[in-house]
Amino acid sequence: MTSAFFEDPQIHRDGRDDGTPEDFRDEPLTGELDLADRQALRRVAGLSTELADITEVEYRTLRLERVVLVGVWTEGTAQQAESSLRELAALAETAGSQVLEGLIQRRSKPDVATYIGSGKTAELAEIVRATGADTVICDGELSPSQLRHLEEIVKVKVIDRTALILDIFAQHARSREGKAQVELAQLEYLLPRLRGWGGNLSRQVGGRAAGGVGIGGRGPGETKIELDRRRIRARMAKLRRQIAEMAKTRETMRSNRRRNRIPSVAIAGYTNAGKSSLLNRLTGAGVLVEDALFATxxxxxxxxxxxxxxxxxxxxxxxFVRHLPHQLVEAFRSTLEEVTQADLILHVVDGSDAEPEAQIDAVRQVLREIGADRVPELVVINKADAADPLTLARLRRREPGSVVVSARTGAGIEELMAAIEAELPEVGREVRVVLPYERGDLVARIHELGEVFSQEHTAEGTRLHARVPAALAAELDRYVTAEAL
Known part of the structure; x- marks a missing residue:
């Protein structure tokens, strides 16, 4: 991706530079959009990529080679709209595409029929023909009708942001569980978007209306689409069963770690924030590190x-990423349980990104969706060697208690390890006590707060061998007797 993205703020609405300031860069205070702004299809200057090796990617006979990006700017600033399209370009690159053009239209909301409106769709078709593009990627999730109407007008394949992310996941999944999760998410996305291409796909027959099929051919039959839907639902049910079985194995491994009282720390964060690099720096794990989105x-x-x-x-x-498809969140829920059941989350932030605050908000939104927002969080601002010092200072003020590191150079790692140690839960103490039967309240607290290894009812009381927090262990000291040892 070239570094010349969006470098010229003085761009005319039809793509020509007339030297005048951009007149719709700031959001109107009233929220009302100027008519000209609403109708403008604004070309984003310099949005193109050149790849030496273009890899053919296939999903639903999808070819992502030469693409035009289209976004609708409904809220926020022009910089935020361009940042979203820039991220879409990076996603398209990761999928193996060459980005030819990037277009943003100013609208109050996406058009319900064609996403950008019929007139602008005709202009988009002209741009597609002029550039020789074979795919249009829209920066949002399109409905089945929007996809169909757009394809009918531009005459090339049209996909949305969700399909693009699913395609990248399909390329990068390596484990059996990961492949099953991606396939399930793809099928959930595909199911409502099945459509036929003419009467040759129909299996509804009957008498003269069926072209003279006659005896043996009458009846309601079943359309090809209905048959495909039934097969997809059966495949989805099978995948869910497989993922559930694999989730049991993962839960068994977590249970073993909990039984051994080993605290767990989960590394979460925006895609390409340097999570795998940080894991390698802390543990020497040798995990794949790649400057690409969703490498892990x-x-x-x-x-x-x-x-x-x-x-x-x-x-x-x-x-995670902005607007992470809900199909992926659901399909990867068993994997994301590593985050929900952790004792501490290391929230890794790319300090060199143009909008790190937006990344933080996007990650926390996903954490809320999966129920991990109650887990203690330690913000780790990564890539300090490439970040602007003013940006780092701003993030430190926004996130008090955060740690600034560089996984590449090792700067700040000692401070991070000390912060992790301070945030980990107490180890607790192992106790052997005999509790009088009238102290059933203590027995209940041990079961609630600790881990019971053995319990026996004797003439003297309840004999317990357990590991409990330090505060509770201090209360139990008076019940440690020779008989308990």
Whole structure:
């Protein structure tokens, strides 16, 4: 991707530079959109990429080679709209595409029929023909009718942001569980978007209306689309069963770690924020590190130690992104449980990004969706060696208690390890006590707050061998007797 993205703010609405300031860069205070702005299809200057090696990608006979990007700017500033399209270009590159053009239209809301309106769609068709593009990618999730109407007018394949992300996940999934999760998400996305191409796909027959099929051919039959839907639903049910079985294995591994009282730390964050690099720096795991979006899909769990020698586990997880498809969140829920059941989340932020605050908000939105917002969080601002010092200072003020590091150079790693040790839950103490039967309240608290290894009812009381928090262990000291040892 070239570095000349959006470098010229003085861009005419028809793509010509007339030297005048942009007159719709700021959001109107009243929220009302100027008519000319609403109708403008604004070309984003310099949005193109050149790749030496273009890899053919196929999903639903999808060819992502020479693409034109289209976005609708409904709210926020022009910089935010361009940043979203720039991220879409990076996603298209990751999928193996060459981006030819990037277009943004100013509208109050996307058109319900064609996403950008019929008139602008005709202009888009002209641009597609002029550039020789074979695919249009829209920066949003399109309805089946919007996809169909757009394709009818531009005469090339049209996909949306969700389909693009699903395609990238399909390329990067390596484990059996990851492949099953991606396939399930793809089928959930595909199911409502099935459509036939003419009467040759219909299997509804009957008498003269069926072209003279006659005896043996009458009846309601079943359309090809209905048959495909039934097969897809059957495949989805099978995938869900497989994922559920694999989730049991993952839960067994987590249970073993909990039984051994090894605290767990999950690394979460925006895609390409440097999570895998940080895992390698902390543990020497040797996980694949690539300057690409969604390079990591399959979680990796490694053991590490705090400066005092206390062991804990580090889990690298899939990266998040703005508008992460809900199909992926649901399909990857078993994998994301590494985050929801962790004792601490390392929220890795790319300090060199143009809008790191937006990345933080996007990640926290996904954490809320999966129920991980109650897990303690430690913000780690990565890529300090490439970040603007003013940006780092701004992030430190916004996120008090955050740690600034560079996974590439190792700067700040010692401070990070000390912060992790301070945030990990208490180890607790192992106790052997005999509790009088009238102290059933203490027995209940041990079961609630600790881990019981054995329990026996004797003449003297309830004999317990358990590991409990330090505060509760202090209360139980008076019940430690010779008989309990």
């Amino acid at each position: 899909l399959d979680p990796t769990v490694r053991r590490a130690q705090t400066p005092s020698g206390r062991p804990f586990t580090l889990a690298d997880t899939v990266g």
